[in-house]
Amino acid sequence: MPIWHPCTQMKDHESYPPVFMDRGQGIYLYDREGNAYIDAISSWWVNLFGHANPRIVRAVTEQLTRLEHVIFADVTHAPAEELAARLLAIATEGLTRVFFADNGSCAVEAALKMSHASWRNLGHPEKCRFLFLANGYHGETSGALGVCGDRLYAAPFAPLFVEQIEVSGPDCFNCPYGRVREGCDAPCFGAMQEAIDAHKDVLSGVIVEPLVQCAGNFRMYPPAYLAKLRQATTEAGIHFIADEIAVGFGRTGTMFACEQAGVSPDFMCLSKGITSGTLPLSVVLTTDAVFDAFYHDYVEDKAFLHSHSYTGNPLACAAACATLRIFEEDDVIAANRAKIDYLHTAVRERFAGYRHTVDIRSTGWITAVELYADPERRIPFDWKARTGFRIYQEAKKRGAWLRNLCDIVYFMPPYVITLEEIDKLADIALDSVKAVLG
Numbered sequence: 550m551p552i553w554h555p556c557t558q559m560k561d562h563e564s565y566p567p568v569f570m571d572r573g574q575g576i577y578l579y580d581r582e583g584n585a586y587i588d589a590i591s592s593w594w595v596n597l598f599g600h601a602n603p604r605i606v607r608a609v610t611e612q613l614t615r616l617e618h619v620i621f622a623d624v625t626h627a628p629a630e631e632l633a634a635r636l637l638a639i640a641t642e643g644l645t646r647v648f649f650a651d652n653g654s655c656a657v658e659a660a661l662k663m664s665h666a667s668w669r670n671l672g673h674p675e676k677c678r679f680l681f682l683a684n685g686y687h688g689e690t691s692g693a694l695g696v697c698g699d700r701l702y703a704a705p706f707a708p709l710f711v712e713q714i715e716v717s718g719p720d721c722f723n724c725p726y727g728r729v730r731e732g733c734d735a736p737c738f739g740a741m742q743e744a745i746d747a748h749k750d751v752l753s754g755v756i757v758e759p760l761v762q763c764a765g766n767f768r769m770y771p772p773a774y775l776a777k778l779r780q781a782t783t784e785a786g787i788h789f790i791a792d793e794i795a796v797g798f799g800r801t802g803t804m805f806a807c808e809q810a811g812v813s814p815d816f817m818c819l820s821k822g823i824t825s826g827t828l829p830l831s832v833v834l835t836t837d838a839v840f841d842a843f844y845h846d847y848v849e850d851k852a853f854l855h856s857h858s859y860t861g862n863p864l865a866c867a868a869a870c871a872t873l874r875i876f877e878e879d880d881v882i883a884a885n886r887a888k889i890d891y892l893h894t895a896v897r898e899r900f901a902g903y904r905h906t907v908d909i910r911s912t913g914w915i916t917a918v919e920l921y922a923d924p925e926r927r928i929p930f931d932w933k934a935r936t937g938f939r940i941y942q943e944a945k946k947r948g949a950w951l952r953n954l955c956d957i958v959y960f961m962p963p964y965v966i967t968l969e970e971i972d973k974l975a976d977i978a979l980d981s982v983k984a985v986l987g
């Protein structure tokens with residue numbers, strides 16, 4: 550087989566050949582044999598409104614017959630203009646400029662480069678370092694790996710990139726202060742404050758995933774941390790970069806996670822759900838202050854040089870506009886609330902008493918169940934036992950695509966899932982766990 554798949558030990562395909570997926574409809578994926586799978590993780594967190602959503606299909610099809618792609622330098626077009634206006638209408642206050650890229654990692658690259666270059670243009674070339682959180686994940690291109698606290702992805706390539714400055718992160722599951730997340734005022738912010746104070750003169754900014762470190766084992770933390778971060782970065786005169794690539798567009802219950810802390814960052818990176826999983830697209834939203842630092846007479850001098858061939862692709866922008874129209878027309882954020890509660894309850898009902906459950910945590914549409922060999926004594930499974938991976942295989946047999954993250958079974962379904970389907974999914978999850986662990 551010539552295809553080398555991402556995030557996969559290819560040897561596994563000897564025992565578990567890849568599923569040959571044929572089509573998708575709503576929350577279901579269908580393979581060539583006609584087996585159906587509930588897409589419980591939204592095809593890697595991107596699909597919000599189901600596969601082959603008719604409203605998105607129509608928008609992309611119409612755009613396809615009009616203008617499929619065009620250079621985006623010195624050109625604009627209706628889907629990009631509409632999308633920019635729609636994004637700024639829902640963005641947190643102060644975000645006024647929209648820069649396009651075509652995947653999440655590249656949005657992070659653009660934000661890091663833009664942050665540093667803005668300081669350089671303002672006469673501060675020494676401001677070139679970034680703080681990032683332990684267990685953070687910001688994509689896998691070289692610049693993004695430099696701010697990646699998740700060692701699994703970063704360590705093997707360490708010689709290839711500039712490692713920025715890691716700060717121990719908030720981690721409510723292992724809270725050293727013995728707090729609970731609800732209503733917590735984030736005393737753990739102290740480590741970040743110290744790092745900012747220590748490195749202030751060379752810092753360009755701080756990058757975090759607001760409220761949930763998804764790839765970092767779904768570590769969740771309270772909004773107070775973000776409020777403190779906003780204040781500390783403003784006081785230090787450095788940028789706050791919010792990577793909302795996974796948590797944006799309603800995943801945490803609000804349109805953007807930063808809203809829950811009542812803060813607005815200097816940069817917001819968005820991708821994943823932006824086209825509801827239809828086409829690759831990402832954006833960096835930023836402020837007039839950043840934009841103005843590049844406004845000058847020559848390209849060669851102060852312009853922001855960062856371009857991708859498919860920047861501002863009209864089809865992707867049309868898919869994103871259709872996605873944002875669904876949010877507006879169906880009042881999705883409000884309509885989601887009852888489903889989110891139902892999902893939390895359904896998972897809790899099944900897993901709370903289970904003997905290998907060490908923690909169940911939820912933020913909005915994200916619910917994660919962490920499994921340990923011995924929860925009482927806090928002993929995880931040996932990673933070589935591949936507990937989570939085996940559970941994922943069992944779930945496939947039972948009709949749910951529940952790709953694990955280490956020994957965590959998590960739920961991040963499309964928003965169009967029904968209450969009955971949530972129950973069905975939670976049942977499959979528990980059955981699959983019991984099939985492996987008894």
Ligand SMILES: *Cc1c(COP(=O)(O)O)cnc(C)c1O
Pocket residue numbers: 652653654655657686687688689758763764792793794795796820821
């Ligand atoms: C997925 C993800 C990225 C990277 O996006 P890609 O489109 O996969 O490059 C960056 N940051 C976060 C928080 C993500 O979840």
